[in-house]
Structures are given as C-alpha cells and as structure tokens.
Amino acid sequence: MNTNTRSSTGIGARVPRLELQRLLSGRGRYIDDIKLPRMLHVCFVRSPHPHARIVSINVEPAKQARGVEAVLTAADINPRCEPFVGVALHRPGHRSAPQLLLASERAVWQGQPVVAVIADSLAEAEDAAELVAIEWAPLPVVGDQMQAIAPGTPAIHPELDDNVAFDFSLERGEPAKAFAEADYVIEEEFRFERQMAMTLETRGLIADFNPGDGSLTVIHAHQSPFQMQDVFSRHLKIPEHKVRVIAPDIGGGFGMKLNLYVDEMAAVVASMVLGRPVKFCVDRLESFVSDAQARDHRIKARIAFMKSGEIVAMEMDDIAAVGAYGMPMRFNVAEGMMAITITGAPYSFENYKARTRSIYVNKNLIGMYRGVGMPLACIATELLTDLAADKLGIDTVEFKRRTYRPKSSLPCITPGGQRLETVSFHECLEKLVELIDYDALRKEQRKLREKDVFRGLGIATFCEQTAYGPPYYGPSGAPISTQDGCNLRLEPSGSVRCVTSLTDQGQGTLTGIAQIVADTIGVSIEQVGVIGGDSSISPYGGGAWASRGMAIGGEAALRAGTMLKHNILALAGTITQTPPEALDIIDGQVVNTRTGQPVISLADVGRIGYFRQDTLPPDHDVQLSVSASFVGNDKMYYMANGVQASYVEVDCETGFIKVLGQWAVDDCGRVINPLLVDGQVRGGIVQGIGAVLYEECIYSDDANLLNGTMADYLVPMADEMPDIVVAHVETPEASTKLGAKGIGEAGLIGAMGSVWVAVNDALKPFGARVRHQPFTPERVLDALARARSGRR
Amino acid sequence: MLFDSTLSLKHNVQIMKARNFRYIRPDSLQHAYRILEENGGDAVPIAGGQSLLAGLNMRLSAPKLLVDIGGLKELAGQSQRDGTIRLGALTRHGELLQSDLVRKQLPLLAQAAAHIGHVAIRNRGTLGGSLAYADPAAELPACSVALRATLVLGSAAGEREVKAEDFFKGLFETDLRPGELIVAVKFPAPQANTTAGFAELARRRGDFALVGLAAMVSARRDRIEGARLVYFGCVDRAKVAASVSVAVSGLAMPVLDTAAFEREIRQDLTPDDTPGLRAETKLHMATVLTRRVLNSLVMQAAS
Amino acid sequence: MTDLVGHEDVDIEATLNGKPLKRRVKARQHLADFLRQELELTGTHLGCEHGICGACTVLIDGRSVRSCLTLAAQISGKSVDTIEGLSQSGRLADLQKAFIERNAAQCGFCSSGMLLTAYELVSTGEAASRAEIREYLSGNMCRCTGYHAIIDAVEAVIAARTAGARQS
Numbered sequence A: 001m002n003t004n005t006r007s008s009t010g011i012g013a014r015v016p017r018l019e020l021q022r023l024l025s026g027r028g029r030y031i032d033d034i035k036l037p038r039m040l041h042v043c044f045v046r047s048p049h050p051h052a053r054i055v056s057i058n059v060e061p062a063k064q065a066r067g068v069e070a071v072l073t074a075a076d077i078n079p080r081c082e083p084f085v086g087v088a089l090h091r092p093g094h095r096s097a098p099q100l101l102l103a104s105e106r107a108v109w110q111g112q113p114v115v116a117v118i119a120d121s122l123a124e125a126e127d128a129a130e131l132v133a134i135e136w137a138p139l140p141v142v143g144d145q146m147q148a149i150a151p152g153t154p155a156i157h158p159e160l161d162d163n164v165a166f167d168f169s170l171e172r173g174e175p176a177k178a179f180a181e182a183d184y185v186i187e188e189e190f191r192f193e194r195q196m197a198m199t200l201e202t203r204g205l206i207a208d209f210n211p212g213d214g215s216l217t218v219i220h221a222h223q224s225p226f227q228m229q230d231v232f233s234r235h236l237k238i239p240e241h242k243v244r245v246i247a248p249d250i251g252g253g254f255g256m257k258l259n260l261y262v263d264e265m266a267a268v269v270a271s272m273v274l275g276r277p278v279k280f281c282v283d284r285l286e287s288f289v290s291d292a293q294a295r296d297h298r299i300k301a302r303i304a305f306m307k308s309g310e311i312v313a314m315e316m317d318d319i320a321a322v323g324a325y326g327m328p329m330r331f332n333v334a335e336g337m338m339a340i341t342i343t344g345a346p347y348s349f350e351n352y353k354a355r356t357r358s359i360y361v362n363k364n365l366i367g368m369y370r371g372v373g374m375p376l377a378c379i380a381t382e383l384l385t386d387l388a389a390d391k392l393g394i395d396t397v398e399f400k401r402r403t404y405r406p407k408s409s410l411p412c413i414t415p416g417g418q419r420l421e422t423v424s425f426h427e428c429l430e431k432l433v434e435l436i437d438y439d440a441l442r443k444e445q446r447k448l449r450e451k452d453v454f455r456g457l458g459i460a461t462f463c464e465q466t467a468y469g470p471p472y473y474g475p476s477g478a479p480i481s482t483q484d485g486c487n488l489r490l491e492p493s494g495s496v497r498c499v500t501s502l503t504d505q506g507q508g509t510l511t512g513i514a515q516i517v518a519d520t521i522g523v524s525i526e527q528v529g530v531i532g533g534d535s536s537i538s539p540y541g542g543g544a545w546a547s548r549g550m551a552i553g554g555e556a557a558l559r560a561g562t563m564l565k566h567n568i569l570a571l572a573g574t575i576t577q578t579p580p581e582a583l584d585i586i587d588g589q590v591v592n593t594r595t596g597q598p599v600i601s602l603a604d605v606g607r608i609g610y611f612r613q614d615t616l617p618p619d620h621d622v623q624l625s626v627s628a629s630f631v632g633n634d635k636m637y638y639m640a641n642g643v644q645a646s647y648v649e650v651d652c653e654t655g656f657i658k659v660l661g662q663w664a665v666d667d668c669g670r671v672i673n674p675l676l677v678d679g680q681v682r683g684g685i686v687q688g689i690g691a692v693l694y695e696e697c698i699y700s701d702d703a704n705l706l707n708g709t710m711a712d713y714l715v716p717m718a719d720e721m722p723d724i725v726v727a728h729v730e731t732p733e734a735s736t737k738l739g740a741k742g743i744g745e746a747g748l749i750g751a752m753g754s755v756w757v758a759v760n761d762a763l764k765p766f767g768a769r770v771r772h773q774p775f776t777p778e779r780v781l782d783a784l785a786r787a788r789s790g791r792r
Numbered sequence B: 001m002l003f004d005s006t007l008s009l010k011h012n013v014q015i016m017k018a019r020n021f022r023y024i025r026p027d028s029l030q031h032a033y034r035i036l037e038e039n040g041g042d043a044v045p046i047a048g049g050q051s052l053l054a055g056l057n058m059r060l061s062a063p064k065l066l067v068d069i070g071g072l073k074e075l076a077g078q079s080q081r082d083g084t085i086r087l088g089a090l091t092r093h094g095e096l097l098q099s100d101l102v103r104k105q106l107p108l109l110a111q112a113a114a115h116i117g118h119v120a121i122r123n124r125g126t127l128g129g130s131l132a133y134a135d136p137a138a139e140l141p142a143c144s145v146a147l148r149a150t151l152v153l154g155s156a157a158g159e160r161e162v163k164a165e166d167f168f169k170g171l172f173e174t175d176l177r178p179g180e181l182i183v184a185v186k187f188p189a190p191q192a193n194t195t196a197g198f199a200e201l202a203r204r205r206g207d208f209a210l211v212g213l214a215a216m217v218s219a220r221r222d223r224i225e226g227a228r229l230v231y232f233g234c235v236d237r238a239k240v241a242a243s244v245s246v247a248v249s250g251l252a253m254p255v256l257d258t259a260a261f262e263r264e265i266r267q268d269l270t271p272d273d274t275p276g277l278r279a280e281t282k283l284h285m286a287t288v289l290t291r292r293v294l295n296s297l298v299m300q301a302a303s
Numbered sequence C: 001m002t003d004l005v006g007h008e009d010v011d012i013e014a015t016l017n018g019k020p021l022k023r024r025v026k027a028r029q030h031l032a033d034f035l036r037q038e039l040e041l042t043g044t045h046l047g048c049e050h051g052i053c054g055a056c057t058v059l060i061d062g063r064s065v066r067s068c069l070t071l072a073a074q075i076s077g078k079s080v081d082t083i084e085g086l087s088q089s090g091r092l093a094d095l096q097k098a099f100i101e102r103n104a105a106q107c108g109f110c111s112s113g114m115l116l117t118a119y120e121l122v123s124t125g126e127a128a129s130r131a132e133i134r135e136y137l138s139g140n141m142c143r144c145t146g147y148h149a150i151i152d153a154v155e156a157v158i159a160a161r162t163a164g165a166r167q168s
Ligand SMILES: Cc1cc2nc3c(=O)[nH]c(=O)nc-3n(C[C@H](O)[C@H](O)[C@H](O)COP(=O)(O)OP(=O)(O)OC[C@H]3O[C@@H](n4cnc5c(N)ncnc54)[C@H](O)[C@@H]3O)c2cc1C
Pocket: B002, B044, B045, B046, B047, B048, B049, B050, B051, B052, B053, B054, B069, B089, B115, B116, B117, B118, B121, B124, B125, B126, B127, B128, B129, B130, B132, B133, B135, B137, B138, B139, B140, B176, B180, B181, B182, B183, B206, B207, B208, B209, C050, C051, C052, C069
C-alpha cells in the first residue's frame, strides 16, 4: 500500500462516487432501459391459490391474441431445465423436494408461475395472459410453521413425509445444570413476521439465446453474474464458455437479487425455445408474490444469570417457515443457523443450548435478505441482557461493560461457535455512550415520564459475519465462489483500466476499488476506469453478497495493483536505466525515491511499453496487464462488530412509535471510504427501523397475501425516519493487507436490536412488553392491555 | 384505502399495464355532458387521475372511454358571494393548502389537505375527484359534510344541488347519476363562534388514515356548545356522527374523561376488521382522537 | 361533427424539455411508459406503477407529478420536464453536486424522482427546515440511502440558494 497518504482520493478518503453524475442525470442503464433487436416480453400467469391442483389449462384464446408470439406451459419449459433441489449439503438432514420452473400438476404457493405468455410488448403479453383459463381445485393449505409441524398436518411434499426441512441442535457446556442453578432466569418469546427486500427496481433480465452458435447472453439484474453463469450452463446444458452474464446498473439488491428464481429461468428457456431475446421484468404486484421473502420466525429464548451479574447460560429455540421449497443455491436454513449461532456472541458465558427448525409452508420461498439471521440473534441477546440488567438493578450500559467478552479473552470461540479475533465491543460502547450523552438522555427520559411522555432508550451490540470464505460454502456442494479477482491494464496513455469480478448495486464498490487501485499504484483516481459485473471478461469471482466486496475484491485489487506497479517500475527502470528499487510512482509520475525528482511519466512508460518495444533490450518482457485473485482460504468469515442506540417515543394511547434519534458506532476494520461506509450504515439502519416498525407481508390463516401493494406494505419513508449519527472504531482485519471487513449489513442488524430494546424500554413503566414484529400500533396497544390485565 | 390489495391476487396475473380504452378531451362542459350521455356506462370521467389511474394500471376496472374533464374551465375557479364560498370541482388539493380564501374562510379544508398524499398527488388530485370517488378513508368527503357543503351536480339534463350529507351513500357509493358530473362545491362561511378541528392517525405521512376526525365545534368559554363531528377511516361513508356530536355538547374543556362519549362512538362508527387492525382498536383510536381534537380547540382558543 | 366517442390513439402537442413535441400516443399508455418506451427517455423510472414510490416523478408545468398516474394523452398543451432535460439545461446542477458530495444516491433508482421533487421545493426560494424537507420528500421512496444524506444535500442547496437570494 502506498504510504504516501497525501492523496485526497486514496484509501480512507471521502471520495465521491465516480458513477453518480451519470446516475443523477438519468443516464443510468438499468435492465428495463435496455432494448435488443427483435426483443420479446414475457409475462407469467401465476397461481392465485396457495395450494391447488391444476385441473386444466386452456391457452388457445391467449395464443390468438394480438402481438402474441408464444404461450408456453410446464410441458414446453420444464423438460429443458434440470430441476433445482435447494439443499445445503454441509447441513446434513436438510431436505427439499425438487423444484420445477412452471407448476405442472399442482401449485404450492400463491404466485407460483404456471404459464409464460410471450408477446411483442408487455401490455400485449398482459392482455393475452388475462385470456389464459386455468381450472383449479383448491387443496388444504399449510398456513404457518406451527400448523405445519402439528401432528396430523399433511406434508406439502408427500415424498418428504412431513414438513420439516431442517432440524438442527447444538449444545455447549452444561446448559441444563446452569439454568437449574442460576439465581435468575428470564424467558421471552419473539415473533418476526415475513417481510420483503423491496428493492425500488424490481427483478429483471433479458435472455438472448443465439441459435447460430448456441451461445447464451443474459443481461441480468443480479448480484452474482458468475453464480448465474454456472446455473445457466449446468441446468440448461450449455457449455460454460458459451454463457455470458452481464449485470447492468442495478436498482438495489440487498441479497434479494442473489437468489435463484424459477420465473427468471423460465424466461431464459423461453429465449432458447424462440431463438429471440426475451425480456422479463417483474412488475411491482408480481414482486410481492415472487421475490424471495425473509424472516418468518418464532423464537423462544432464555437467559440464566447470577446475583453477581454473571451470565451463566443462554438458550434459543427457533422455528422458521421457509416457504414451499428450499431456495436453490442459497438455501433457506441460513437465517435460523445464524440466529442460533450468533446469539450471545458479545457476552461472556459458557453454557448454551439451541435448536433451529426450518419448516415448509404453502408460501413463497424465503431467501437471502440483508442481515439474514444476524438481527434475530442481536435482538434476542440484547433484549434478554437488558432485562437481566434491570432485574439486577444495574444500568444496562454498566452491565454491558461488565459482561462483554474482555479483550484478553481473544481470540476465542463463543458457545454458539463464532470465532472472535479483532472485535472491539468495549471501545464501541464507550464511544457511543459519549456520542449520545447517555446520562443526559436517561435524565430527560425520567423527567418526561413524570409528564406521561414515554420515551425509551435502547442500546444494541452486534456481530456481523462478513465475507464468507471457502470453508463456509465449499463443503455445501454449491458452486458459490468466495474468491474475487481483478484485472489491471496500463493503457498506452498512462491511465489504468480495471475489471473486477464484483458488482455494484449502489454500495459504491467500484469507486472503492478505484481508490485502492489508484492508491496502490500511485495515480489519481481520475486515471482509473473500473468496470464490473461481466462474467466473460473479468477474473472469476463471487460478486456482491455478505458484505464481501471491499474485503475480498478490494484485497484482490490491492494485489493486482501491487503487481502492476512492480511491472511498471521494472519497465521504467529499463527505460531510464535505473534500478527499479530506486523508483516509485507518485501522482502518475515515476520518481526517483532518493531525490523525489520525476524521471519518466506513466504516459511515456505506456507509449514505449506498447509502441516502442524496439527501443527496449530484446530480453525485456513487458507485462502491462496483470490479474490477481484473492480468497481468505482458511477463514469462515471476518467478524465486524458495533453498537447502536435508538431513542424512541411511544404514544401509549394510540400505540404509535416515533424514532427520535439513532446513533451507530461501527467497526468494519479499515474504512476505505467513509462516505460509502456511512451510506451503508444509514441505509441499513432505515431498513432495520422499517422491519421493526412497519414491514410485514400480512397473510390470512390460509396463506393468502392480504397486502400485496405498496400502499399496504409499508416501507419507511423520509418523514418518519430520524437523523442518524455514525461514528467508527477501526480494528483492521489481521489476515489481510487491506484490513477491511464488511459493512453492508451492520446498520440493519444493530438498528433492529436497538429499536426493539428502546420500544420495550419505553413500555417498562407499564410492565408491558411487545415482542411481535413489526410493532404496529395495535400490537403496542395489545401489549399495554395485557399488562393492565396482569398478563405480560 | 387506495384500492383493495387482495384483488389483484385473486386473478391469475399480476398486471401493471392498463387495458385498452378510448380517450376524449371535451371542449366544453356541454360537450362533456353529451359524451357522457351518448356513451352511458362505458364512459368514465377522469379529473386528476390519482385514484382512477392506479386502479386502471392494475386492471381493477375496465372503462371503454375516458372523458378528460381536466381542462374544462367551467369546473375550475374559486369565488365567494353572499357568505357562500364556491370551489370548482377541479380545485386541486394543493390549491386548498395555498388559497388565501380557503385558509381564511375554510381552515378545515386547508388543514385536511395537508394530509392528503404527497405534494405530487396534491398537484393533480382534485376536490371533485375525491368527493366522487367517496373513499371512506378520504379527508375531503368528511370535511365537506362537517362544513355543511352543497354539491352542484350537472348533466345534459341540467344542474341540481345535493347536500354533502346526502351525497355519500355507502362504500365508494354516491348520489351521482349516470352522466352526471360534480361541477362545484358550495360551502357556507362558518359562523364566527365555530372552530375547525382536525386530526388523523396515519402510519406514515400522506397515508390514508386509520382513523380521522373532521370537526366543527362551537364553544363558549370553556364549555362546548355544539359540535358537528365527522369521522373517516372507520365508517363506510362520510356522515355526521350524530350521537357523539350530541354527547360532547355541554362538556367542559379540557375533556379529561372519555366516558361521556365512548358508548356513542360505538353507536356512530362502524369500522371493519382490516388486515393488521381490528375494529375494536379503531374504536379505541377514535375515542382518543376525539378527546385530542376537542382539547386542541381549547388550545387554539387560548392562543 | 363533434366527436363523442374518442379514440384509442390520440394526437398530442406539448413541450418536452423545452422543445415542441407532436405525437400520436396510445390512449392507454401512461406518461412514464410513453417517455421510456416511445421516446427512450429512460431516466424516468418505474418502481410501482400505482402512485406510491415517486420514482416516476416528472414536472408538468413546473409542478411535480407521478408520470405513472398521468396518461401521455393528458400532457397535450402542457410543458413536461424530465431528468434528462433538467440535467442538460444545468438547472439541476447545484442539487446534483450536493447529492454527489454527500453520497445522497446509492443505486440511483430513486434519484430522478427525488431530484425533481427536491427541485420543485428549492425553486420556491423559501427556507425550509429539515423536518419540512422530509415532509416534502415524503412521497419519494429510497430503499438505499436511509434519506439522511438526501436531506443534507437538499438542506445545503436551500441554504445556498436563500443566501444567494439575500445577497442579490
Ligand atoms: C399515493 C397516493 C396517496 C393518496 N393519499 C390520499 C389521502 O391520504 N387522502 C385522500 O383523500 N386521498 C388520497 N389519495 C387520492 C387522491 O386524493 C385523489 O386525488 C382523489 O381521491 C381523486 O381525485 P382525482 O382528481 O385524482 O380523481 P380521478 O382519479 O380522476 O377520479 C376518481 C373518480 O372520480 C370520478 N370523478 C372525478 N372527477 C369527477 C367529477 N368532477 N364529477 C364526477 N366524477 C368525477 C372519476 O370518474 C373516478 O371514478 C392518494 C392517492 C395516491 C396516488
């Protein structure tokens, strides 16, 4: 890394994003902005029933409709694609029925695609889709996880005998004994309703199969082009070198655009059948019944502790409803696994018992979404420890100070199995306490309570697993790459072109990469051009997920930069007849390190390196294009951490909640660009507040979605959201040169924890507790009513 | 409620592009009347389009002909004569917020308009459209009843006038006859000793209210003399909550105890259970809101 | 003879980004689809097509409107401004600069709508508090930024513009 830190655009600098002028001028190019010659549009006819048999399908009237090119059913589409079985091989016992692209005999969730209508325009495809007549025979519905596991409930997939997808338990120490002998035990139940990622841009792709050479190009609003290259090749039987997946500008991903969707696959098959480009852009209403959803957990958790303040044991029992199938490639056991393995991580205790079950229900599939199971762990841990502190009569901050894992115990493995090496709980907490003026806020809170104004202060500590390594997915059998790569080329004019395997859905990853490359080589950021997201031209890599871009892809860029710089200096040394060790690159000039004098410009190095090789010694090997890849071979993940605080006011007459202030202190290792990091934190926080206060897919008992429009599914908007203060502690990751950990999910995890604790803090004078997310006015009022009638 | 979110899922296709229809922009009000008469039930007027077009995009309705009345001068304008304020049907929600006449004479409308959607919605949505649509959670139907407004309705057959409280017939149902348009709304200038009170509980700024209250109240010193309370969001249509209005009359302010009108709230309001919100909860919220609106009037009077 | 039945195709004459526009449009096509599909002005985005998200915001006669809740046929006789035109004319320059400096856009999908709504606000020339800015932008969803940076950016532009107005 360049030690020359004068750079205003290098690592650590607040560099504005390179692509923003373009995006802010309406010149972004998102999937629905792109047209290809002879392109068709597909629209799907979907099941209106959560569970029903298909008696008959009549597509004839639709075929006759204006502009229609084809109407395809399961019989046309399914045989062309190997079915998906969404099980994680590294989780023994995980089971799923095979999933086909279009429903053929039976539909098992409301929204499952049944018929593909392909026409010249989307409006015409929709006109024709209305003419498709399907006769349905509704079947009994498995509506939620409790019903699904109740004795006598039929299995959604008869070949699996029951509805349990996965059942996993772990135990460390002697939890039963610890609970029996503890001075106090507190138990809570938590409920998390289903929610959506709700990217502002919906999912979409353009599939372009060329029958001339049997090649497939897919322009895909997807976070991982390489994952999809593999899937298209493997499942559609196209040689991998003939598959190209390109990610255009993407209007938000948040994990949702990482999953694998049968409707997207069916659109690709339609292109193969028709030999023409086919565009599939999900519309908003469709997104409600076809995007992977998230959460849907019921958790029981316990904490055991002593009068001395020592925590002696914790316990988690999680039951999650994961939809009708296992999510291909990304599975849907991860939320439960993370929830139970990360619970308690910041705190010292030895005895732990946990169980998670993933259960099939007649609902849409659960998939990846920002935070995965980590917020659930944070919420359970922080609410229980906050209540424990109360029970002991200790201030919650003081309790944290005493019971966080001390630095001296690191590295360690927590009872849940988390490896902690460079975490900084105490530093983050102290910084936060100062930032929010903790004592003053508590004083204000007490004073206002006398006036019947009920405010709550919640503090939440969290761990964030970032940048999974090969030990995580490798054993699963899923072809998910945890490496990333970077190509660099010195252009003849002295600028640098960079191609990364990463994709950018707004995180600013590409700008971060440019910073690293510029800093490493010694040029200004204006001299670096970065592109990403094309599986045919970059080195192989994972793409954007699990907060990994900067940590893994950044390290690859740093290594490539180091290599290119080495090669440039070797060439410059030859040209100027100076030993390369005596040279450095500063501000785009090769300089003599001793005198500081420029000896040759990069433009001259480039010009000679490409056009005047005749002037070089015959044996000089010019390598001005380099490629590097990086993977943290032995690491499951890096562990970032942080602490957040929420200050809320609850209107105890109406149940309405207002978040008055939100603060975050984050440790994501080395901060490459504070502007980007703060953006990730704030964006995540608002999604976290949304999850706790607003967002919910409301289903009837028989699994019909009741609020499938944006008018009724409430996302957080500007007026309700607070200002958010962000600060940092920097504890670099020890195993890489760059030292960055991830940041993508931290905001959401911590905010969900702190809002849960804050709202419950506000309700303490009533002895009420709200534990059913989202905290709608009605749920708050119900909690208060329960407390009044002596129930909790 | 903007539309029934479950409707689109009952179909096989989730659709966002409107079905085919014809469009016409009449040159005059008379022309509009003739078009409506000629096409009968096939023709639907479009004013601001802020309710209609969302439904058309989802194919929740399928008119054959849209008659764009948005440019008709006869439906625009505001005036005041002989103690009556007349607002054209095309008066935008945003104009209610900005108009000096409205702010001074009909502050209830200005207060309410601030809660309708967002600036872009208020830039297009119209008074006539809101009343014709008769959404039970909408602000303006409730305000027009509270303000004793009279609607001027016109058709090829001529004009007639209907009191707001007789206009709203039920859920999305009005007294509009086929071929008829709302031309204007006439409001009597409120009496000197009455004050407007308004509040609503909405989850987010601009959302339709879970429960709302538009009130015209007369008070002498610290005692309520008369009240005309109209709820929205928890009724099937805008109408005077007669029992509550009587029950609160005579109460001393500030109102601390809600016992005096809780029973009446249950008589007058007819909320349904909706996803995530029980009728019982809405009744409770209406009770709290009533007390708050009444007490806000004392504060207004004091300041 | 006076037309009493209307047409599925409608002739419109309007002003688009300062230039005259004469077209025949489909009656059923909303303005956003017309801009995006027929004119290939794809800077106006669609996030919901039912009026909630604000991604499709354009200006008609200087006022912000939802182009998914406006028919292309309805713009006849009116003046429409989109992100493309306002960018090119430089009228958005100070907002764009403020957005870039504060990273007030991530994926950029909400940005056209956000900028145009903000433009309407800053064009009033009046001061606005953070709370008022939040209220004004309350109909524009952003899923990425958490809003804070957007509010910062608009606040800065308002401060600069009102200061400028006081000086001149
Ligand atoms: C995001 C969003 C939020 C909203 N929030 C609210 C809110 O909080 N509160 C609220 O009250 N409304 C809200 N609305 C609806 C908005 O107020 C509409 O503007 C209003 O309901 C209808 O007015 P319009 O002029 O747009 O009517 P249109 O949509 O054009 O028409 C609505 C109906 O009225 C008929 N119609 C229109 N004008 C006349 C007339 N003069 N004579 C006879 N019939 C006529 C039409 O044929 C149609 O059936 C919201 C809308 C959106 C998109």
